[in-house]
Amino acid sequence: MSGLFGSAASAAAATSNTIGDLKNDVALSNPPEDTISGLSFSPAADFLAVSSWDKKVRIYQIAANGSSEGKHMYDHDAPVLSVDFSKDGQKLVSAGADKQAKVCDLQTGQSAQVAAHEQTIRCARFFESPNSNGPMLVTGSWDKTVKYWDLRQSAPVGTVPCQERVYSMDVRNSLLVIGTADRYINVVNLQDPLKFYKTLQSPLKWQTRVVSCFTDATGFAIGSIEGRCAIQYVEDKDAGSNFSFKCHRETPQGATTQVFSVNDISFHPQHGTFSTAGSDGTFHFWDKDAKHRLKGYPQVGGSITASKFNAGGTIFAYAIGYDWSKGYVSNTQNYPNKVMLHPVAGDECKPRPGVKKR
Incomplete structure (x- = not known):
């Protein structure tokens, strides 16, 4: 089934000694009390929504100097695993284990239930539909279904069965990408939302942790638990540009390579470059067209569980918290739990000059 996209050429992304600086990163005020599962910036203003295992959703206003203030909070009945702002920034969706x-x-600050599944909802995303008068919603669940919702109706307007539990999902324009257990990746054209445009198995050999759509919606990135990332284009004509590379790995001198999960991938809204963030407590900025690492950053003191650029691409938010990658024994009371705001300076996320952009 991976042949639908052509065989992904394994090309190690070129690395450089460019080490980024964390000294100007600012901590978010009054962060959640348990591990952060998701981050979303409003497209309309610098408001940051944070979902957490403490069953709460928090919305913060971020000032130009990086200071932050909590503006609103509401509850779920169980851990919240996903948050997403609507395109106009007027609405926020959250979903989780309830x-x-x-x-x-x-x-108004009012929140109301708009969707339900038989199992945990792992992902919820807004999208725009030409046939709807308002934003639509797509939810992906461990009950192995994806459902579409019109916010004016209580029942789903469409349901698509998946091969396995939904682990990750992303939307950009008309592109919906769904990553499930057993490494299935389903590509949906939201102009025809009730069928899969393409299905493939991930070119990465281990469990999918995250899928993230390119800024221009021509393809997507996949991150796995094995410290690898894959770049995949939707159309067959672009399949020659598909590749995979290693990241979030450590090889102590003379020791076995330690491999860490890629927990999140975020694309820069202007430059089309992207970040990877992992269990090793580092994040990196990459240029997929040049197959080049732009910047790598020192460890931040704990696993990075979620990340997101703001709409202007001037702030990179990343959440530090325990991700259970080392089991129960490593979940100590003094493990850090916070959101950091990294000011994106100068050319940190700019593509390499002289490389033809797609």
């Missing part, structure tokens, strides 16, 4: 999705109206 098997429901809620939408909060940012004007």
